[in-house]
Amino acid sequence: MEYTPPPFFKRGPSLIARLSFFVLLSLVLLYADARFHYMEGLRKAIGVVLYPLQRIVDVPAEVASGIGSFFVSQSYLQRENERLVRENFLNAGLLQTQQELIAENRHLRQLLDMKERVGPASAAAEILYFGRDPFSRKVIIDRGSSNKVEEGAAVVDDTGLIGQVSRAFPWTAEIALITDREQAVPVQVVRNGLRAAVFGTGYDGALDLRFMPVNADIEHGDVLVTSGIDGVYPAGLPVAVVASIERNAAYPFARITCTPAAGVNRHRQVLVLARLAPLPEYPPAAQQKKVKPRKSRRDG
């Protein structure tokens, strides 16, 4: 290893020097991305370059799934058709009563002089592939900022909330699933209106309901829906069902595990809901109050 090349061969900088250069460059990028999210522009540019390649690769996958679905058995289709007809029948009944309820609700809100709640617009999308990063839970969909998919928008399937758009590329978007370790969703228990927050665990099919006191009124099988207080997720989307509760008086909080209502692995189709209108700013007086005690603490 330790030898100097004869000077008449052009070798350029040494191996160690080149390695250090690229390692330093990578560390700078990593730090800028993890701490300050400075790299989104560059990331989008590379995403645009990768998009045609991604599409090329999707062709054989689509062909394979097309061939697979062509050979679906007759009995399976019949069963599915029967199920869909039955579901459609039930839903039609619900829809009729719901229209009546919407009309009644609007009327009551007008009577009470309250702001009307507007249902968010939505766009259908298809899951392109599951995120390959083993440290996070993400899926990539085939709609992006050119289809007005915005960062922060909620994504649902037919049974409940899936996650939130974490990055919007021009033609694709990255969705952080609610099971991702860094995702938190403000929820409300349907039975009694109790508010809480659900955190991802990093595993499929498990969510944590954290910071609930041991004596909190939560029961096995309680349905949790979004509470809408964060201004990100519209209120009332099904999120999870309480699966197990461990109440141990030795700990300040109960250990509550939930199963997500939506099934990302079941379907390819998802719905991206448009972002809600931004919440009004905090009144300035309240903000000052918030800041003051921090200052005094620092001084003291």
Added chain:
Amino acid sequence: MRGSGFSNLSTQEILLPVRPLYVVVTLAAALLLNLLPLAGWVLALRPDFIALTLLYWGINQPRKIGFLPAWLLGLAVDVAEGSLFGQHALAYAVMMFSAFALHRRVAMFGVRHQIPHVLVILLLMQVIVLAVRAAAGGEYPGWWYFVPSVVGALLWPVTRFLFTIPLRSRRDPDDV
């Protein structure tokens, strides 16, 4: 025995010179393979084709490839995976360094005995990614995280066989 020390050198066939375009084509193919929309246990088993390809060229043709293509492909992988920007770039740079530093040693061995070398380098690459994520607050995903490296190392003979197909001389030298 095959693959023990110098006796291997005499049996090594002489390959055609590698054109830069061929390196580019193999790297592009590896990128496409990495982008395949896999899920479930297939994804858990899938080796990092880009790392394997870079390693092949780094060990066998260290003059045809440098740090820059490895680093740029690392950035592309980071964007496609939605991971931290630069983690694979860093890991691939260190991987290329070990390939360049070890290429004379690894070339002495037969294909079967190269597998442990490749395995160690691939594991080192994954450990760097793991360390970066741990520093950024990630959690150890489990032992199966290292399965792609083992699969990749086991695929090393296949990689070598496939990559040398277009480089074998088509004419039989005895014909002349």
